[in-house]
Amino acid sequence: MSNVEEIELPPDPERVIVGLRDTGYEFNTAVADIVDNSIAANATKVQLWLASDLRGNVRLTIADNGDGMDRAGLINAMQYGSKVRPNAASLGKYGLGLKTASTAFCKRLSVISRPDGKTPALMATWDLYHVAKVNKWSLLLSEECEVEALEQLNAVAPNHAGTVVLWENVDRLIKDYQDKTGAHARKALKQKEDSLRNHIAMVYQRFLDPKDERAQNVVIALNGKVVDPWDPFQRGLSELVAQETVDTELSDGRKASFTVRAFILPRREDFPNEKLASAAMLSNDRQGIYIYRENRLIHDADWLGLYQKEPHLTLLRVEFSFDHSLDDAFHLDIKKSQIILNDDLASWLQNEFLPAPRREANNRSRDGQKSAISKKGASAHDTSNNNIRNREAAAGGPEVNVTDPNTGEVVVKNKHGPQRLKLTISTAKRPGEVYVQPVDSIKNGLMFQPALIDQHKAVQINTSHPYYHKVYVPNLNRSVTLQGLDSLMWALSVAELSTVQDSTASMFQDMRYEVSRILEKLVENLPEPEIDQNVA
Ligand SMILES: Nc1ncnc2c1ncn2[C@@H]1O[C@H](COP(=O)(O)OP(=O)(O)OP(=O)(O)O)[C@@H](O)[C@H]1O
Ligand SMILES: [Mg+2]
Numbered sequence: 255m256s257n258v259e260e261i262e263l264p265p266d267p268e269r270v271i272v273g274l275r276d277t278g279y280e281f282n283t284a285v286a287d288i289v290d291n292s293i294a295a296n297a298t299k300v301q302l303w304l305a306s307d308l309r310g311n312v313r314l315t316i317a318d319n320g321d322g323m324d325r326a327g328l329i330n331a332m333q334y335g336s337k338v339r340p341n342a343a344s345l346g347k348y349g350l351g352l353k354t355a356s357t358a359f360c361k362r363l364s365v366i367s368r369p370d371g372k373t374p375a376l377m378a379t380w381d382l383y384h385v386a387k388v389n390k391w392s393l394l395l396s397e398e399c400e401v402e403a404l405e406q407l408n409a410v411a412p413n414h415a416g417t418v419v420l421w422e423n424v425d426r427l428i429k430d431y432q433d434k435t436g437a438h439a440r441k442a443l444k445q446k447e448d449s450l451r452n453h454i455a456m457v458y459q460r461f462l463d464p465k466d467e468r469a470q471n472v473v474i475a476l477n478g479k480v481v482d483p484w485d486p487f488q489r490g491l492s493e494l495v496a497q498e499t500v501d502t503e504l505s506d507g508r509k510a511s512f513t514v515r516a517f518i519l520p521r522r523e524d525f526p527n528e529k530l531a532s533a534a535m536l537s538n539d540r541q542g543i544y545i546y547r548e549n550r551l552i553h554d555a556d557w558l559g560l561y562q563k564e565p566h567l568t569l570l571r572v573e574f575s576f577d578h579s580l581d582d583a584f585h586l587d588i589k590k591s592q593i594i595l596n597d598d599l600a601s602w603l604q605n606e607f608l609p610a611p612r613r614e615a616n617n618r619s620r621d622g623q624k625s626a627i628s629k630k631g632a633s634a635h636d637t638s639n640n641n642i643r644n645r646e647a648a649a650g651g652p653e654v655n656v657t658d659p660n661t662g663e664v665v666v667k668n669k670h671g672p673q674r675l676k677l678t679i680s681t682a683k684r685p686g687e688v689y690v691q692p693v694d695s696i697k698n699g700l701m702f703q704p705a706l707i708d709q710h711k712a713v714q715i716n717t718s719h720p721y722y723h724k725v726y727v728p729n730l731n732r733s734v735t736l737q738g739l740d741s742l743m744w745a746l747s748v749a750e751l752s753t754v755q756d757s758t759a760s761m762f763q764d765m766r767y768e769v770s771r772i773l774e775k776l777v778e779n780l781p782e783p784e785i786d787q788n789v790a
Contacts, residue, residue, distance in 0.1 A: 268386040274334070274350075275357050281427060281446060282453035283591055284355035288316045288419050289454070290345035290550070291352055293461065293472055295320030295417065300474045301410045304447050310434025312424040312443060314360075317406040322415030323367040325376055325395075331365060332378045332393050343548050343578045348588055352419065357382065360421035366399045371413035375399050382423075451476050455484035457551040469549040486544050486554070486571050487517040488534050491525065496611045500602070504583060512576035514603070516611035519569045521622040541567045545593060546575040552590050560604050561612075570615035572608070634730040635690045635715075638740035642689040651711050651748040664706065670755050678705040678714060690740045692717045701770040704747035713747040715740070719770065724777040 279287075285302070292300045297320035306312045323331055330336050336349035356363040361382040368375040379394040400420060407418045427446060431439040454476065455462065460469040462483035474481045496516040504510055525531035541563055545553040555571075557563065576584065584593035595603070642649070652668035659679055666673045682688050688710040696703055696716040705712045716722060729735040750762050 266389070267391045268389050270334075271357070271380070271382060271385050271391075274354050275426075277354050277358065277588065279355055279358035279589060281359060282450050283589055284358050285314070285316070285450055286453065286457050287351040287355035287589070289458070289474065291419075292316065292318035292320050292417070293458075293470070293550075294339070294341070294344040294346050295322070296470075297416075298470075298472060299410050300472060301406060302450075302474070302476045303406060304443070304450065304477060306435070306439070306443060308435070310431070310436075310439055311422070312427055314421040314424065315403050315406050315418055317403070317410040317416065317418040319411035319414050319416045322369045322411075322417050324369040324373070327369065328365060328367050328376055328378050329393070329395075331367075332380060334391075345548065345550055345590070347581070347586070347590065350588065353380065354588075356419065356421055359424055359426045361423035361425055362421070364400060364403070364420040364422070365417060366403055366407060366420065367417040368407075368415055370415050371411075375404060375407060447477060451479075451481055452484065454481045456486060456554065459483040459485050459551070460546075460549045484533075484535075486540065486551075487515075487573060488519050489517075491530065491534070492517040492519045492571075495614050496607065498607060502580075502583070504579065508579065510577070510579040510583070512574065512580060514575075514607055515573040516608070517571050517573070518611065518615050518618060519571065521569065521618065523622070523625075536568055538563055538565055538568050541570050543572045543574050546573065547581070547586070547590065548577055549575075552586075553592055558595055558600075558603075560600060560608070566616045566619045567612060568615075569619055570611055572611070633684070634726075634736060635687065635692055635740060636684070637733050638690045638737045638744075639686050639688065641737055642741070642744055643686065646689070646710070649745075649748065650752075652752050654706055654709075654711060654751065656706065666751050666754065668752050668754065670753075673754060673756050673759075675754065675756070675759055678703060680705050680707045680712075680714070682708050688712055689744055690715060692722075694718060698767060699770060699774075700766055701773055702743045702747065703766065704750055711748050711751060713740075713743045715743055716770075719774065720777050721770075721773040724780040724783065728783040 289300055289302075295318065297318035300316065300318045302317075303315045304312070331352060334350060334353055336352075338349065339346050352365070353363065357380065362379065364377055364379040366375050366377045374397060377396045377399040379396070381394060384394065385392060403418045403420045407416050410416060428439060428442040431442070433439065454474055458472065458474060458481075460466045460483075461472045462474060462481060463485075464471050466483070494515055495518050497514070499511055499513045501509060501511045519534055519536060520531075522531050522536055525534065540555050542555040542557050543553075544551060544555060583596070586593060652666050654667075654677070655665050656679060657663045657665055657674075662676045662679050664675055664677045664679075666675055666677075680691065683691065688707040689712050691705065691707055691712060691714050693714045693716060695718050696714060699719065700716060701719045701721050702713050702715050705714045715726075717726075726736070726739060729739070750766075754762055
């Protein structure tokens with residue numbers, strides 16, 4: 255084995271620098287990677303400009319008033335595989351972010367920086383055309399800085415250290431429009447800007463919010479407008495339903511901990527006002543686990559493969575926070591946007607931590623549906639009431655007179671003569687609702703019962719009964735079906751009054767009880783109604 259030959263084999267510059275464009279960055283993630291560098295350099299102000307010039311060429315600048323870099327620092331920054339940062343907690347970790355995030359979208363990356371207010375700024379550029387042409391790792395350095403970018407540096411860091419990252423020849427952000435300055439291209443760029451603003455608002459929320467003391471304060475502006483923080487957990491409006499800090503021991507014996515918190519947001523109708531409700535961005539999409547590393551959101555809104563998203567869990571958002579000591583344990587990836595849960599942690603989340611918050615979120619969402627149903631359910635029976643009013647005389651039925659309104663004693667004059675009975679006596683809750691009245695509950699869980707409403711023979715229908723939920727609810731918007739169901743209930747009630755005798759009253763009641771019980775069994779396997787579609 256002695257005659258092993260050792261040769262140095264540097265990678266082919268063009269193949270590597272072009273190949274590294276395809277590490278799978280999304281635009282928002284890529285820009286956040288650059289902003290991470292500004293925050294790691296202690297910037298208190300970061301200004302981003304995303305715009306296209308008169309010819310429609312897109313350019314992006316990210317200027318900060320951070321520590322800046324001298325010549326050696328700048329050269330190190332541009333190297334693929336920059337030196338390891340001294341601070342392990344820093345958001346930078348691999349020495350690649352600046353380069354790979356940028357060239358994922360542009361073919362010309364420049365960094366202009368100065369280490370203090372006096373030293374003139376220096377510009378370093380990776381130009382992918384140039385690298386390909388000379389096929390060398392050939393970095394361009396110049397004291398003549400790109401004018402506009404330098405102006406932006408001076409604006410954010412007047413007489414101060416600072417850095418500007420400049421993307422030119424941006425070829426992968428929006429598609430190549432025929433008319434690069436036309437309305438379509440401008441609209442596409444505006445969409446990118448809006449989405450970037452939302453992303454920054456969410457990812458750096460703890461940094462942007464001066465009241466949040468967990469992270470240093472930074473003001474970030476995009477195209478001249480300060481980005482406001484967005485809290486996925488809507489603290490102050492939501493409820494913290496579970497929280498746990500878990501201590502673990504790393505493979506090298508060091509101790510580390512992470513924290514998990516489950517928040518349930520109010521239902522849309524329970525927000526103090528519509529503005530706050532829409533700011534909370536309640537949607538199926540936004541449920542799930544939000545992962546924070548060192549206070550910066552690195553991954554948002556999914557169940558990490560543990561569950562599917564489902565409408566009943568829209569109100570549940572879970573915070574998962576850890577610090578850099580757990581980077582290796584969670585297999586933080588190069589874009590720092592994903593972690594891999596080990597089996598223990600996955601099973602702890604799935605079997606111990608998450609079940610209770612999920613159940614609670616589920617219940618609240620169903621309670622909300624119930625109240626939505628009873629709202630819609632209320633007016634849904636109006637047509638039935640109108641129809642019965644018009645046909646009441648033709649339908650016939652016995653005369654009913656109240657003898658004691660307090661106890662509900664009545665005399666029903668039916669074909670067997672006057673019968674003394676007890677009947678539910680009620681008043682209309684809506685105009686004209688004197689024949690069919692939906693109610694929240696009926697004693698013994700009955701599906702329906704005869705009643706006397708404002709002197710009219712009526713039926714009360716129990717909206718909490720499973721039959722109502724499974725059969726009525728999907729049909730609340732179908733007038734004929736609903737009138738059919740309601741007519742049947744009313745007919746059964748009036749028929750009961752027509753045929754009941756003092757001695758058979760309890761049999762009728764028994765019969766209704768049995769009917770309700772059987773119906774409950776029969777509807778058990780019917781599908782859950784799609785509430786949102788039916789209860790608009
Ligand atoms: N805005 C900035 N201000 C000061 N120094 C910077 C700035 N941006 C980058 N640097 C320097 O350049 C180096 C390389 O940055 P780069 O983003 O490529 O790697 P990193 O941040 O160390 O790690 P990662 O690949 O995880 O982002 C940084 O370590 C830092 O020293
Ligand atoms: Mg970085």
